[in-house]
Each structure stands twice: as C-alpha cells, then as structure tokens.
Amino acid sequence: MNNIIEIKDLTKSYGKNRGVESVTLNIEEGEIFGFIGPNGAGKSTLIRTLLGLQKPTSGTATIFGHDISEFSKLIASDVGYLPSEVFYYDGMKVKDLLKYSASFYNQDCSGRITELATRLDLDLNRKIQDLSYGNRKKVGIVQALLHSPKLLILDEPTGGLDPLMQQTFFEILKEENDRGVTIFLSSHILSEVQRMCERVAIIKEGNIIQVNNVKETSDDNYKKCHIEVANGEQLTISELAGVTNFKNEEGKVSFIYKGDINEIIKHLSTYNLKDLSIEEPSLEEIFIHFYQ
Amino acid sequence: MNIVQFEVKRNLKTTIIWAVIVTLAGLLYTAMGPSFIDQSETLIAFMSGMGEDFLNGLGVNLDTFFSPIGFFAYVGGFIALALCVQAMIYGIKAFALEKNNKSLEFLYTKPNSRTNIFVQKYVSNIILLLLTQVLVIASLYIATDLVNTMSYDHSLMLIMLLTFVPLQGLFFTLGTIIGTSVSRLKSVVSVAMGVTLGMFFINMLAGVVGSDPLGYASFFNYYNLSDIAFNEAYDTTFVLISVGLMIGFTVISLIIFNKKDMKIT
Numbered sequence: 001m002n003n004i005i006e007i008k009d010l011t012k013s014y015g016k017n018r019g020v021e022s023v024t025l026n027i028e029e030g031e032i033f034g035f036i037g038p039n040g041a042g043k044s045t046l047i048r049t050l051l052g053l054q055k056p057t058s059g060t061a062t063i064f065g066h067d068i069s070e071f072s073k074l075i076a077s078d079v080g081y082l083p084s085e086v087f088y089y090d091g092m093k094v095k096d097l098l099k100y101s102a103s104f105y106n107q108d109c110s111g112r113i114t115e116l117a118t119r120l121d122l123d124l125n126r127k128i129q130d131l132s133y134g135n136r137k138k139v140g141i142v143q144a145l146l147h148s149p150k151l152l153i154l155d156e157p158t159g160g161l162d163p164l165m166q167q168t169f170f171e172i173l174k175e176e177n178d179r180g181v182t183i184f185l186s187s188h189i190l191s192e193v194q195r196m197c198e199r200v201a202i203i204k205e206g207n208i209i210q211v212n213n214v215k216e217t218s219d220d221n222y223k224k225c226h227i228e229v230a231n232g233e234q235l236t237i238s239e240l241a242g243v244t245n246f247k248n249e250e251g252k253v254s255f256i257y258k259g260d261i262n263e264i265i266k267h268l269s270t271y272n273l274k275d276l277s278i279e280e281p282s283l284e285e286i287f288i289h290f291y292q
Numbered sequence: 293m294n295i296v297q298f299e300v301k302r303n304l305k306t307t308i309i310w311a312v313i314v315t316l317a318g319l320l321y322t323a324m325g326p327s328f329i330d331q332s333e334t335l336i337a338f339m340s341g342m343g344e345d346f347l348n349g350l351g352v353n354l355d356t357f358f359s360p361i362g363f364f365a366y367v368g369g370f371i372a373l374a375l376c377v378q379a380m381i382y383g384i385k386a387f388a389l390e391k392n393n394k395s396l397e398f399l400y401t402k403p404n405s406r407t408n409i410f411v412q413k414y415v416s417n418i419i420l421l422l423l424t425q426v427l428v429i430a431s432l433y434i435a436t437d438l439v440n441t442m443s444y445d446h447s448l449m450l451i452m453l454l455t456f457v458p459l460q461g462l463f464f465t466l467g468t469i470i471g472t473s474v475s476r477l478k479s480v481v482s483v484a485m486g487v488t489l490g491m492f493f494i495n496m497l498a499g500v501v502g503s504d505p506l507g508y509a510s511f512f513n514y515y516n517l518s519d520i521a522f523n524e525a526y527d528t529t530f531v532l533i534s535v536g537l538m539i540g541f542t543v544i545s546l547i548i549f550n551k552k553d554m555k556i557t
Contacts, residue, residue, distance in 0.1 A: 014553075048554065052401075053397060053400050053401070053554040054553035055551070073405045077403035083397060087395050087397065088395055089302070089393070100298055101398070101402070103294040104294065104402040
C-alpha cells in the first residue's frame with residue numbers, strides 16, 4: 001500500500017524550545033491514523049509543519065510523494081485541514097466564508113457545502129462572530145471537507161461538538177474513508193481514537209514513543225484486573241512485569257496487566273481473594289502511563 | 293485573484309469613509325484659502341513676528357503663502373498626514389491583522405503559495421489606496437479651482453497633489469515590513485499613528501533647525517510641499533530614494549512573509 005504521508009527524522013524546534021524531535025512516521029493510503037499525546041506533546045507542531053505553516057528545522061516529509069516544503073501549494077489542493085481552534089473573519093456570514101474557501105479550488109463546491117451544512121445542522125446565514133464554539137467547529141468541518149480532499153488532517157476535531165454531532169461527524173468521516181480518503185486524526189481523547197483509528201502513534205515530549213495497531217493493542221495482551229483482598233494483606237502485584245496503573249484502596253485493588261494471563265492468575269491464586277474480575281481495558285487505560 | 297476581490301470588498305466601505313472624511317477636511321481647508329489670501333496684509337504682519345525658522349517648520353513661506361499654491365503647500369501637509377496614517381494602517385493590517393485574528397492559518401492551508409498570498413494582499417491594498425487618492429486628489433484639484441479667483445499654476449497644483457501617491461506608497465510599504473515581521477500586534481492604529489506622527493514632527497523639526505540629515509529621516513521631507521511650490525518640481529534625489537525604499541521595503545516584506553513561521557499561540 002502507498003504511503004500518503006512519509007516523515008523522516010523530522011525535527012521542529014523554536015529556538016531553545018522543543019517542538020518535535022526526529023519524528024519518523026508513515027501513514028498509508030486509505031487508513032485512519034490516530035495521533036495521541038498529552039497537551040504540549042507536539043501534536044499540533046507536527047501537523048502545522050506538515051501543512052507548511054512552519055518550516056522544519058531538519059528532516060524531511062512528503063505528502064502524496066511531494067516534499068512539504070517545496071510543494072505546499074500542490075499538496076494543499078488535496079488536503080482538508082481542521083484546526084483545533086477555528087478562527088475566521090468576523091463580520092462575515094458562514095456562507096460567504098465557505099464560498100471564499102471554495103474559491104481556492106477549481107471546482108463547484110456549492111452542493112457539498114449545502115449537504116454538509118444540512119447534516120451538521122449549520123445555519124449558513126449566520127454571522128461567524130455570533131456562532132458558539134461548537135458551531136464554529138462545524139464551519140471548520142465543512143470548510144475542510146467541501147472540496148472532497150484525498151487527505152484529511154484533523155487536529156482535536158470534536159472539541160465543542162455535542163455527542164450527537166460527534167456521532168454525525170464520525171459517520172461523515174467513515175463515509176469519507178470508505179471512498180478512499182486517508183485520515184490523520186490528532187486527539188488526546190483516546191476513546192475517540194480507539195473508535196475511529198486503525199493505527200495510532202503516541203507522542204510524548206516531542207518524540208514518537210510507540211506506533212500501535214489499535215485493534216491488536218486492545219484485543220490481545222492487555223487485561224484490566226480488579227481484586228478485593230482483606231485490608232492489610234501484603235501484595236507484590238505491582239512488582240510483577242507487565243503491571244501498570246496499580247491502585248490499592250483499602251484492599252480494593254485494580255491494575256492493567258500485559259502478558260501471559262496464566263502467570264497473573266497463578267500469582268493471584270496465592271492471595272486470599274474476596275472478589276476477582278478481569279475485563280478489556282479501554283485504550284485510555286492502556287496508554288495512561290504515557291501521559292504520566 | 294480571489295484574495296484581491298475578497299480584500300477589496302471587505303475593506304471598501306472603510307476606505308470610502310476614510311477617503312470622504314479626508315476629502316471633506318481638505319475641502320474645508322481649501323474653502324478657507326481665499327479668506328486667508330484676502331487678509332494677507334494683516335496676517336503677514338502677524339506671522340512675521342513668529343520667526344522664519346518656526347514658519348519653515350510649519351511649511352509656511354510668507355513670500356508664497358498668500359496664493360492658492362502657497363496656501364496648499366501649508367494645508368496639504370496635514371492632508372498628507374491623514375493619508376499616510378491610512379496607508380501605514382493598511383500596510384500593517386494587511387498582514388498583522390490576520391495573524392492577530394489567526395485567520396492567516398486559513399489562507400496558508402489553501403492551495404496558494406505564500407508569494408501569491410502576499411502579492412494579492414499587497415495589490416488589494418494598493419487598489420484601495422489608489423481609490424482614496426483618486427477621490428481626494430480629484431476633489432481638491434476641482435475645489436481649489438472653484439473657490440479661488442486668483443490665477444495660479446494648475447500643473448503645479450497637480451504636481452503637489454500627486455505627492456500623496458508616493459507618500460502613501462512609502463508609508464504603506466514600511467507598514468508591510470512591520471506587518472510581516474511582528475508575530476502579534478496589539479494595536480495597529482497606535483503603531484501607525486506613532487510612526488507617521490513621529491516622521492511628521494521630524495520633518496517640522498528639520499525645517500526649524502534647517503538640518504539636511506534629519507530631513508532624510510522623514511518621508512514627509514522627501515515631498516516637502518513648500519520646496520516643491522518654490523522649485524516647481526520634485527527633488528530628483530528624494531524621488532530616487534523613495535522609489536528605492538518602496539522597492540526595498542516590498543522585497544524585505546516578501547522575504548519575511550515567505551520565511552516566517554506561523555506560530556502556535
């Protein structure tokens with residue numbers, strides 16, 4: 001499968017301040033790729049560098065096989081970008097802004113604008129300055145999708161959207177993906193990434209620390225265990241390899257275990273258990289230690 | 293040319309309002325001219341006491357002041373000041389305001405090169421300034437002709453009115469450097485007013501002290517209306533300097549605009 005985005009050793013720093021460091025990442029055609037990390041980890045920095053809003057300090061990146069620094073104009077014609085915070089021209093009506101946005105592409109986008117606005121329940125005749133945060137986000141979504149791009153870059157896309165609208169938005173994204181659109185989605189809401197993405201990269205302090213297959217990660221190795229033991233019983237669970245997120249609140253113990261399930265069962269059998277439950281952890285629970 | 297259309301349409305109303313206000317102020321000044329000229333003897337006696345240096349600073353030459361040309365050499369400076377503030381605001385605003393409002397990110401992520409964005413924004417503001425110039429210059433030229441019964445050199449009047457064009461060009465291009473350089477600017481108007489008024493007072497000071505080097509620091513001195521009225525022509529050196537500066541400022545602004553990162557704020 002072709003790589004739509006190829007990033008090699010990309011570094012972006014702001015003087016002495018860190019942005020992202022030696023990021024290497026490939027995003028394949030047609031996949032929905034998640035990009036997660038805590039606030040300030042470098043997610044937006046990487047996205048903005050890919051979009052040509054800032055120049056890389058070192059390293060290279062290509063989108064559709066074109067270098068991001070040299071061919072930003074060519075790349076932009078097939079990219080839809082939704083920033084984490086949308087800022088447009090106050091005093092303008094939504095329809096005028098979208099018309100202006102459409103004027104940059106050599107195609108008639110009016111039908112698509114109407115269709116998306118209807119689905120997102122967006123009033124095209126309102127002034128942008130009068131819109132709530134959520135409604136501005138809807139303008140951003142329409143603006144990113146109106147020219148039917150081949151690649152969608154979404155930075156914290158659901159901020160401000162109510163749950164029903166998030167549902168509609170994810171349906172739209174699924175439809176876009178079904179027609180072959182590649183989606184690069186940055187978020188710090190892990191459940192969102194788990195729901196939508198096939199692969200996910202975790203960024204922390206400017207470095208990509210892991211790239212995982214979401215389904216394999218949540219299906220295979222990780223278990224969330226709850227046990228209840230007599231208060232005061234000495235536990236050595238936290239010393240076991242593969243145990244994270246260990247909590248003990250007066251005998252009510254919970255932890256995430258990654259490894260051979262027989263090993264942990266064997267270890268737990270050495271305690272006088274009052275209760276035991278084992279469940280599938282959410283992606284958030286699996287990755288929470290990266291945030292700490 | 294979609295950015296040009298968008299920018300012109302967006303700023304047309306403000307431009308027309310500004311042009312009309314400046315024109316009305318200019319017409320008011322122009323209408324006062326004949327009264328001044330009629331009372332020249334009394335006023336000459338009064339103004340002679342102010343001292344030549346002070347009058348030079350104000351751009352007043354008593355030998356020519358009481359004529360349509362001489363009177364315009366004085367009032368034209370104030371009209372030029374208003375037009376230069378406008379030009380500088382437009383130069384700064386064209387690039388800094390989009391950064392302030394963070395809407396530049398919208399433009400940067402569209403299929404457009406930065407050079408193309410720069411050129412289109414630059415051209416749109418030039419169109420708006422030209423519109424202002426046409427309205428102001430034409431109105432004042434006609435009004436001066438209508439209110440004055442004394443004969444004067446109409447070509448020279450036009451030459452003097454046309455100084456507004458390079459003056460606005462100089463302040464506009466200087467404004468583009470500021471607009472492209474700064475990451476955020478809290479008040480475009482105060483910066484524009486500060487720089488323009490600063491240069492206006494430097495020009496007055498240069499007239500009072502008779503300093504040539506100081507004159508180079510103020511664009512107003514490049515097109516000093518009293519000197520033009522006296523010499524009946526522009527100073528070639530200053531014309532060349534101003535053309536060079538406008539080109540230089542534009543090229544520097546374009547380089548900065550192309551190289552500068554759109555920072556996360």
